[in-house]
Amino acid sequence: MTETRFPSPFEVPTPEGCEGWEDLYPYYYLFSEERRELEESKFWFFDGMHHPDVLYPFDTITSESWWVALGEMNSRVYIVPPALGIDHRVLNGRLYISANAITDEEVVGARVAHFMERAGYYYENWDELYAKWQDKARETIEELKAVEVKPLPEMEDIEVVRSGRGLTSAYDLLVAYNRVIENMHKIWHLHFEFLNLGYAAYLTYFGFCKQLFPDIPDQVVAQMVAGIDVLLFRPDAELKKLAAKAVELGVGDAIKDGADPEAVIAALEQSDAGQQWIAALEKAKDPWFYFSTGSGFYHHHKTWINDQTFPFAGIAGYIRKLEAGESIERPFDEVIAERDRLATEYAALLDGDDLKNFNDQLGLARTVFPFIEDHNFYVEHWHHAVFWNKMREFGQIFVDAGFFEEVDDMFYLHRFEVQAALYDLIASWGVGTPARGPGYWPKEVARRRELFAKLSEWQPLPALGEPPEVVTEPFTIMLWGITTDSVRNWLGIDAGEDADYDLSGFAGSPGTVEGVARVILSADGLGDIQDGEILVCPITNPSWGPVFSKIAGAVTDIGGMMSHASIVCREYGVPAVVGTGFATQRIKTGQRLLVNGAEGTVKFLD
Amino acid sequence: MTADTRYILKFEECHEDCVALVGGKSTGLGSMIRAGVPVPPGFAVTTHAYRAMLGNGGLEREIAEILEGADSDDVDGLDAISDKIGAKIIERPIPPAVESAIREGYEELVALCSGPNGSDTPTDSLPVAVRSSATAEDLPGASFAGQQDTFLWVVGIDDVLTHVKRCWASLYTARAIAYRMERGFAHEKVYMSVCIQKMVNARSAGVMFTLNPINGDRSKVAIDASWGLGESVASGEVTPDNYLVDKIAMKIAKRTVSLKAIEYRAIPGERRVAKTEVPVDRRDAPCLSDDEILALSRVARSVEARHQRPQDLEWAIDADLEPPNNVLLLQSRPETVWSDRDRVQVSESNHSTLDYIVANLRTGVRLRPAELDSAESGGVH
Numbered sequence: 001m002t003e004t005r006f007p008s009p010f011e012v013p014t015p016e017g018c019e020g021w022e023d024l025y026p027y028y029y030l031f032s033e034e035r036r037e038l039e040e041s042k043f044w045f046f047d048g049m050h051h052p053d054v055l056y057p058f059d060t061i062t063s064e065s066w067w068v069a070l071g072e073m074n075s076r077v078y079i080v081p082p083a084l085g086i087d088h089r090v091l092n093g094r095l096y097i098s099a100n101a102i103t104d105e106e107v108v109g110a111r112v113a114h115f116m117e118r119a120g121y122y123y124e125n126w127d128e129l130y131a132k133w134q135d136k137a138r139e140t141i142e143e144l145k146a147v148e149v150k151p152l153p154e155m156e157d158i159e160v161v162r163s164g165r166g167l168t169s170a171y172d173l174l175v176a177y178n179r180v181i182e183n184m185h186k187i188w189h190l191h192f193e194f195l196n197l198g199y200a201a202y203l204t205y206f207g208f209c210k211q212l213f214p215d216i217p218d219q220v221v222a223q224m225v226a227g228i229d230v231l232l233f234r235p236d237a238e239l240k241k242l243a244a245k246a247v248e249l250g251v252g253d254a255i256k257d258g259a260d261p262e263a264v265i266a267a268l269e270q271s272d273a274g275q276q277w278i279a280a281l282e283k284a285k286d287p288w289f290y291f292s293t294g295s296g297f298y299h300h301h302k303t304w305i306n307d308q309t310f311p312f313a314g315i316a317g318y319i320r321k322l323e324a325g326e327s328i329e330r331p332f333d334e335v336i337a338e339r340d341r342l343a344t345e346y347a348a349l350l351d352g353d354d355l356k357n358f359n360d361q362l363g364l365a366r367t368v369f370p371f372i373e374d375h376n377f378y379v380e381h382w383h384h385a386v387f388w389n390k391m392r393e394f395g396q397i398f399v400d401a402g403f404f405e406e407v408d409d410m411f412y413l414h415r416f417e418v419q420a421a422l423y424d425l426i427a428s429w430g431v432g433t434p435a436r437g438p439g440y441w442p443k444e445v446a447r448r449r450e451l452f453a454k455l456s457e458w459q460p461l462p463a464l465g466e467p468p469e470v471v472t473e474p475f476t477i478m479l480w481g482i483t484t485d486s487v488r489n490w491l492g493i494d495a496g497e498d499a500d501y502d503l504s505g506f507a508g509s510p511g512t513v514e515g516v517a518r519v520i521l522s523a524d525g526l527g528d529i530q531d532g533e534i535l536v537c538p539i540t541n542p543s544w545g546p547v548f549s550k551i552a553g554a555v556t557d558i559g560g561m562m563s564h565a566s567i568v569c570r571e572y573g574v575p576a577v578v579g580t581g582f583a584t585q586r587i588k589t590g591q592r593l594l595v596n597g598a599e600g601t602v603k604f605l606d
Numbered sequence: 607m608t609a610d611t612r613y614i615l616k617f618e619e620c621h622e623d624c625v626a627l628v629g630g631k632s633t634g635l636g637s638m639i640r641a642g643v644p645v646p647p648g649f650a651v652t653t654h655a656y657r658a659m660l661g662n663g664g665l666e667r668e669i670a671e672i673l674e675g676a677d678s679d680d681v682d683g684l685d686a687i688s689d690k691i692g693a694k695i696i697e698r699p700i701p702p703a704v705e706s707a708i709r710e711g712y713e714e715l716v717a718l719c720s721g722p723n724g725s726d727t728p729t730d731s732l733p734v735a736v737r738s739s740a741t742a743e744d745l746p747g748a749s750f751a752g753q754q755d756t757f758l759w760v761v762g763i764d765d766v767l768t769h770v771k772r773c774w775a776s777l778y779t780a781r782a783i784a785y786r787m788e789r790g791f792a793h794e795k796v797y798m799s800v801c802i803q804k805m806v807n808a809r810s811a812g813v814m815f816t817l818n819p820i821n822g823d824r825s826k827v828a829i830d831a832s833w834g835l836g837e838s839v840a841s842g843e844v845t846p847d848n849y850l851v852d853k854i855a856m857k858i859a860k861r862t863v864s865l866k867a868i869e870y871r872a873i874p875g876e877r878r879v880a881k882t883e884v885p886v887d888r889r890d891a892p893c894l895s896d897d898e899i900l901a902l903s904r905v906a907r908s909v910e911a912r913h914q915r916p917q918d919l920e921w922a923i924d925a926d927l928e929p930p931n932n933v934l935l936l937q938s939r940p941e942t943v944w945s946d947r948d949r950v951q952v953s954e955s956n957h958s959t960l961d962y963i964v965a966n967l968r969t970g971v972r973l974r975p976a977e978l979d980s981a982e983s984g985g986v987h
Contacts (some may be wrong), residue, residue, distance in 0.1 A: 082968050101970075112964055120960050204959070204966040211952045213825040214818070215850055215859040223855075345854045349824045353953035360959045511855065512896075598857060 005466040008040050009091055012461065017454045021093055024057045024448060026414055029090040044089065044096040044464040045482060048296050049558040052538045054093035054455045055524075057414035057448070058391070061181070062297040063088055063095055064415075065188035069518070071100075073192040078115035078122075079505070080196060081413050086476070093455035095197045096464055099476045107393055122197050126367050130194065133371070136379040144183045147176050149393035151400065152429045170426035173397070177422055180390050181415060191379045198368035205365035212354060213346065217598065219510050219570065226335055226570070227364045231374040233330070233571065235304065236289045236545030238284040239311055240328050243318030245280050248272040252323060256314040258527075261308035287382050291543045293523035296380035299392075301410050302523055303385040304543070313527065314546030321549075328549070330571065373567065381543070401425055402438035403443060412448040413441070462581055463487070501601035503580045503587075506559065508566035510598045511575030513553040514605065517591045519584055534595055536587045540565040540576075548572040553595040555583045557601055569597075577602050613655040613707035617648055617803075627652045629739025629799040631754070639936075642908045646924070646934050648734065649711040649804030653741060655704045656774055656798045659695070666794060668694060669778070678787040684780035689780040696771050708770060709801065712763050719804055719926040731761045732926070733805040735875045740782070744872045759805065759877035766802065773800045798886050804926070806934060810893040811836035811922035812846055814902060815941055816853070816910040822944035823842055824916065826859065827851045827903040833884050833893050834869030836920055836936070843868060847893055851903040857938035863892045898923055901933045909938050916941035957964055 009031040016019065022030055024321045031039050051063060071085020084100040102108050122129060152169050160168070202225070209221045246252045251273050255264055265281075268274030284293045285305065293310055294301025304311045318328050331474055343362060395407035403421060404410055410418060414591060421437050428435035467487050519532040526547055529535060534553040543562060546552075551574060559578035569576035574598030577583075583602070587593065592605035617630050620628045620636030628636075632650035639645060648683065660666045677683055700708075716732045737755045755776045757769045776782070777798040786793055812831035817824045830839050830846040838844045844867065850860040867883050894902070902921055910917050920937035927934075954961075 080967060081964060082970065106936060108968060115964060116960055119963070123960065155863040200967055204963045207966050207969075208952075208962065213823055213852070214821060215823075216825065216852055217855060217857050217859055220852060220857065237682075240855050342854060349854075351949060352951055352958075353955055354949070354951050357957070357959070357962070361962065364959055538769045 002375040006043075006461060006463040009089065009096070009464045010036060010040065012091060012464070015092060015454060015458045018092065018451060021451055021455055024412075024414070025055070025060060025090050026416060029060065029088065029272070031089055031091060039089070040465060042087070042098045042465055043467045044098045044459045046308075046462055047095045047097045048460070049539055050295050051095040051297060052295070052558075054452055055090060055095055056298065056452075058411040058418060059298045059556070060090070061184055061415050062188075065185050065347065066191065068185070069188040069192045070196070072189075073196050078118045078197060079111045080117050080119075080200070081108045081111040091464070092458050093452070094458075094460040098465075099467070105583070119197050119200070119357040122194070123201065123364060126194075127422060128373055133190065134378075137187070137383070138376075140187050140190065141378070141383050141386060142181060142258070144180065144187075144383065144390060147179050147183070147390060149173070149176050149390065149397065151397050152426070164551060167429075170429055174422060174426060177394060178421060180387070180394075184387060185308070187379050187383045188592045195369045195375060198372045201361075201364045201368045202372065205250070205361040208357065208361050209346075212350065212358060215345075217510070218507055219598075220342060222566075222570070224339055224346070224362060226339050227368045227369055227373045230370075230567075230571070232564070233545065233570070234377070235288040235311075235543060236314070238288045239314040239546065240318050242277070242281060242284060243315045243328065245317055245320055246277055246315065247322050249277050251277050252319040255312065255316045255319055257313055257320070259312065259316070261312045264312065287568050290382040290385035291377075292381050292541065293526070293543050294386060294541060295539070296384040299388045299408065303381075303388075305385055306389070310523070310526070310543075317546050317549070331573070335571070357577070376564070383520070386476065394422070398425070398441075403435070403441045405442060409445045410439075412445045412452070459585065474583055501596070501599075502604045503555070503577075503583060503602040505577045505580035505583075505600050505602075506566070507598055507600035508554070508556075508559065508576035508578035509569035509574055511553075511573070512594070512596045513596065514592065514594045515552045517587045517589055518551075519557075519587055519589045519595050521584060534593050536583050536589075538584055538592075540568060544568075548574055553593075553597065554578075555580060555587065555593070555595060557581060557585075610652075611654055612652060613658065613704050614649050614651055614711040616644070617650065619878060620650055626741050627654070627799065629741050629801065631737055632799065632801045635801070635803070641912055642905070643912070644928060644931065644933050646804040646806055646936075647927075647931070648715060648801065650739075651704075651708055651711075651800035651802065653797035653799050653890055655707065655770075655800075658701045658704050658912075659774060660699065661701075665694065665698060668709060670794065673793055676783060676787065678784040681780065684783055688778050688780045688783060692775040695775040695778075700767060700771065705767060705879070708767060708802075709763055712766050714824055715802070715804060719924075730975050731874060733759050733761050733807075733872070733877070734766065735775060735801075735803050735805055736760045736766065737801040737803070738776045739799045739801055740777055740796055741799060742791055759874070761877065770800050770802075774798045781981070804870065804924075805894040806835070806922045807874075807924055807926045807937065808835045808922035809925040809932075810815040810834070810898075811920075811936075812839040814906055814919050814921060816906045816916045816919070817941065818850060819941075819943065822947070822950070824944075825851045825852055825854050829899060829902055829904045832866045832869065833888060833891050834871045834882075835879060836922060837879070838866075838868060838881075840920075847886045849894065849899050853903050853907050856900060856903060856957060858896060861892070861899075865890050866893065894923065898933060899928070901930055905933060905935055909935065913938070913940065916945045918942075 055063065067086070067088040074080040075084040082102050084102060087098045087100055091097050102111070150169060150172065152173065156168055205225070206221050209216055246255055251268060251271070252265050254274065265278060268278055289304040289311060291304045292301045293303070302310070321328050347355060347358055391410070392407050395404065395410040398404050398410055398421065399407055403425070413421060421441065424435045424437045513534065515532055515534040517536045518529050520529065520535060520537045523544070524542070526544060529547055529550055531550050532552045534555060535547065535551045536555045538557045539559055540554055540556055545568070548568060549572065554565060554569050554574055554576040556565045556576070556578045557580060565576060565578045575595050577595055577597055577600050580602065587604070594603040594605055596602070610624070613954055614833050615624065615628055615632070617635040618639045618819050620632045621635060622637060624636070625633045628650035635648070672687055676687055701810070710725045714736075719732050738755045740754075754774060757772065760766055760769050777796065783793070786796060801871055810831055810833055812829060813836065814829040816827055818826040818828050820931055829849040830847065830852065832838050832844045832846040839846045844865040846866065847864055848862040849858060851857070852859045866889055868881055870879050870881055873880050905921070906917065906919060909919060917938050918941045919935060922934045922936055924934050
């Protein structure tokens with residue numbers, strides 16, 4: 001008998017030893033009796049794409065930010081006719097989300113005129129507004145960088161008195177904290193200023209292509225709008241430039257794969273050529289090393305700016321390739337020529353209104369696409385790399401005051417708790433009595449750390465509740481790739497015994513390849529990947545750029561045709577199957593696979 | 607007119623200006639090959655060979671004498687004349703230089719066709735089709751429609767040589783003599799060329815359209831394919847594999863592999879085609895590889911471009927030939943169902959891009975697998 005629904009969130013047991021996990025999160029994140037009827041009526045799916053790991057209490061801030069911002073833009077700003085926001089809940093430490101649709105056709109109809117006016121304005125003025133957006137995004141990052149997080153002095157400076165300021169360092173610290181939190185919400189508002197509209201335009205173009213040319217492969221539709229000069233590829237391009245520079249300066253030998261970046265820099269400082277290379281490196285760092293090796297949604301996702309091991313390994317790899325006479329350039333011209341050939345030849349098959357509509361919709365898709373591809377660098381990479389480091393400055397103040405043993409312990413507190421701890425700290429500073437924090441938090445953090453480790457062992461269910469008949473929320477479709485097929489896959493409705501594959505997902509990037517699997521659960525494992533292996537991971541990340549010149553194929557648990565994995569694999573010409581749901585669970589490192597990136601299937605060869 | 611005086615020319619050497627030398631059939635095959643249309647390989651025996659056979663005027667004079675006083679309305683008389691001339695040509699030995707050229711041509715063809723696929727054709731018995739093709743020296747474009755003889759299943763060099771002579775002799779069938787007399791062609795100015803072409807030994811074959819015949823979508827090539835010769839597909843005796851290829855992106859968009867229980871195979875020794883059962887292990891296996899599917903699609907595209915309209919094509923994968931030369935086009939004709947219709951517009955008129963976006967948002971994407979709904983209505987939970 002086929003199951004027609006996933007377990008209710010209220011039926012999912014708490015894993016052994018994880019009792020009390022609910023304390024880690026703000027109350028509104030939890031499934032609760034008060035909202036049980038509503039919550040059980042909805043379809044929730046695990047957002048492993050952005051939040052693959054257990055949510056650190058503090059790191060819920062990224063989820064909260066997009067919870068609010070995505071919803072507002074749909075529901076209150078652009079008045080997307082059938083879609084409100086996406087709701088968030090945490091279950092056993094994992095983030096589950098649910099699109100909130102409007103099903104009353106009358107209400108939907110009443111929203112149309114507003115949407116036409118509002119979205120229409122953005123579509124018409126897209127380029128101008130997007131140019132403005134880029135300035136706003138940079139300003140927001142600058143504002144964040146400018147926030148000063150200063151330790152509390154023993155005694156306020158005399159200037160406080162002489163200037164008649166009347167305010168103190170404690171007040172400044174509290175303000176600084178609030179500014180940083182506000183700044184996070186601000187960047188996420190900007191994140192969704194264009195994205196919903198961009199996806200809606202792209203999905204419409206996609207659907208129209210499918211109507212005009214039934215069975216046209218998804219990738220081909222995407223190929224016709226493929227970006228030129230995509231920002232997400234710039235960091236990798238910078239590594240290539242640095243590799244070329246090292247070869248040109250004759251210092252290539254100093255940068256060996258696996259060498260400690262600090263030692264390499266120390267050695268390079270000894271020569272003029274080395275110093276020239278270091279100057280080039282420093283120039284490339286801002287902003288291109290503000291790049292996460294994960295989704296950027298968590299404080300522990302490593303960034304190039306904090307840990308240069310990864311970019312240095314990339315540079316070393318490119319140097320070796322250059323020395324071997326190989327080309328490291330991506331075939332840009334070919335990608336562009338092919339995109340234009342495809343568009344021209346499909347258009348040549350059309351006439352009348354169809355031709356006009358195809359050109360209009362393709363034109364709009366190409367207009368919105370740079371934002372779709374580039375916003376991610378500004379927000380999740382650049383901004384968040386600065387954000388997590390800014391938070392660590394608060395962490396250091398807490399460590400100095402004895403609240404935590406280590407800076408990152410702070411992330412076991414959610415943001416309201418951090419604010420409470422901050423209040424504890426400034427009150428004790430003001431009064432001159434001990435804070436409760438040093439006695440309270442180290443024990444609590446130890447307990448949470450243990451809980452967290454246990455929660456990490458829990459294998460999250462792909463979805464909860466009953467799937468709705470139709471999804472109208474653009475993100476759900478485009479980004480997470482939630483479709484009839486993925487739901488079928490999750491429910492274990494197999495392709496049947498006749499199927500010539502073991503795992504199916506989205507055809508992310510074309511090509512067929514046979515090879516040995518390397519299962520990687522986080523960026524830390526990237527160093528293990530050998531040339532020609534097939535990368536199997538929860539999701540890929542564009543910052544893994546250098547890895548893509550090594551691997552022969554990629555298989556991911558999560559993702560749709562526009563997920564980062566698909567975009568990056570297409571750009572690098574690596575066959576990929578994304579959104580398989582279970583690849584990291586079902587495939588073992590060393591297993592031989594046949595990856596068919598055109599069909600979206602994976603076959604286990606042993 | 608080319609200065610080429612060779613007795614045989616491979617199809618690919620038969621250029622447009624060779625038509626007086628090799629006839630329309632071989633010239634057509636040559637131009638198809640050069641345009642990237644893969645036809646079964648072979649060669650033409652040129653009119654130089656025919657003229658060499660005639661000798662230094664000796665046989666030509668004898669023929670002229672026999673033809674004297676022929677009456678195009680006297681059917682019996684023409685038959686007698688035809689028999690007499692035919693016997694003269696058949697009796698006459700082929701000049702050694704011509705014979706060795708044909709021998710060489712056939713041997714080369716045999717070598718080319720000793721393909722990789724475990725072909726069961728012995729090298730000395732490659733079946734070919736031998737066709738006559740008359741040409742008029744001063745009227746290279748003249749049609750001798752309906753007068754071409756075709757001999758199928760010609761096997762081995764001796765048989766080939768005999769049939770070349772029969773083709774030469776067919777220049778003087780009663781019908782051909784009457785045709786020339788009625789149209790005022792001088793008999794001695796009309797020569798015979800011969801076209802020798804490999805018979806297809808299909809491992810797989812079928813038909814394809816340069817559009818999707820289900821919905822008229824011109825961005826596709828639709829291929830129906832089954833094991834063996836194309837008869838099984840044409841007759842509807844098997845449900846063929848069906849492959850849908852996006853011919854602009856050159857990607858396989860859809861494949862449906864069917865159970866194919868019977869096939870038609872050539873039995874060269876018996877000079878016939880036989881219907882046999884497909885061994886169990888091949889029945890539900892795809893009868894085309896991805897490379898072959900794409901190669902066929904490229905052929906379809908180039909033939910369509912050549913004719914500038916959608917085509918309905920017969921093709922085969924030849925077991926005797928090495929890839930990529932094993933993909934053969936056997937027949938092309940214009941597609942008639944969709945080509946003559948106007949495209950049905952998908953667009954609603956007066957719909958703006960924004961209208962489409964709204965409509966698309968309202969439609970959304972179907973999420974519940976349909977079988978869940980039916981399972982539910984059946985009360986299964």
